[in-house]
Amino acid sequence: MKKAGIIMIIGSLLLLGLFKFPLWNIMLxxxxxxxxxxxxxxxxxxxxxxxxxxxxxxxxxxYIGMKTIPKADEMWEFAVFPKVILGMVILGVVIxxxxxxxKISYKFFLGWFVLMSVLGILGxxxxxxxxxxxxxxxxxxxxxxxxxxxxxxxxxxxxxFGFQKLLNxxxxxxxxxxxxxxxxxxxxxxxxxxxxxxxxLKKATQ
Numbered sequence: 705m706k707k708a709g710i711i712m713i714i715g716s717l718l719l720l721g722l723f724k725f726p727l728w729n730i731m732l733x734x735x736x737x738x739x740x741x742x743x744x745x746x747x748x749x750x751x752x753x754x755x756x757x758x759x760x761x762x763x764x765x766x767y768i769g770m771k772t773i774p775k776a777d778e779m780w781e782f783a784v785f786p787k788v789i790l791g792m793v794i795l796g797v798v799i800x801x802x803x804x805x806x807k808i809s810y811k812f813f814l815g816w817f818v819l820m821s822v823l824g825i826l827g828x829x830x831x832x833x834x835x836x837x838x839x840x841x842x843x844x845x846x847x848x849x850x851x852x853x854x855x856x857x858x859x860x861x862x863x864x865f866g867f868q869k870l871l872n873x874x875x876x877x878x879x880x881x882x883x884x885x886x887x888x889x890x891x892x893x894x895x896x897x898x899x900x901x902x903x904x905l906k907k908a909t910q
Contacts, residue, residue, distance in 0.1 A: 707899055712799060725882035785827070
């Protein structure tokens, strides 16, 4: 269990990368923008990939009636997410230490992974709802009012994951460094569970 406990601790600590690196990235490319515009989404706010990217994106969105990109204090998520991540890091380290000292079952490693997975799914659900509102709740007095072929108002929701064509923009939405660190960290906690289970079964057969 000692090795499993150490891996559990390392996996949990990797989540601290979310306080330094972006969780997600959305890039917008178009012929008039040789250098794509982009936004990096952190757990505590949104920043432009380059200095004036958010300003330029807001300027474009104004013509079609989209809201401005929210500031950190305009979304409750940016106040709550850092606390949730820090709480999960502390919980994971405590579980790892107790596992290292053989005070708890390896099953707690899996319990942490399941809880983190549920929180991650809820976070992605919330993020997708924000994208829907961001891309479809348009100002009726916008300068440009574009319709789909069937006559319904066009929406501009960026993809949650992957690539999508919005007007003449190529929009790509993918995890960033923080997101990959979180994925690796969660995978390590599964490795810790597997090692703990293997050790426990080996002792049971002796």
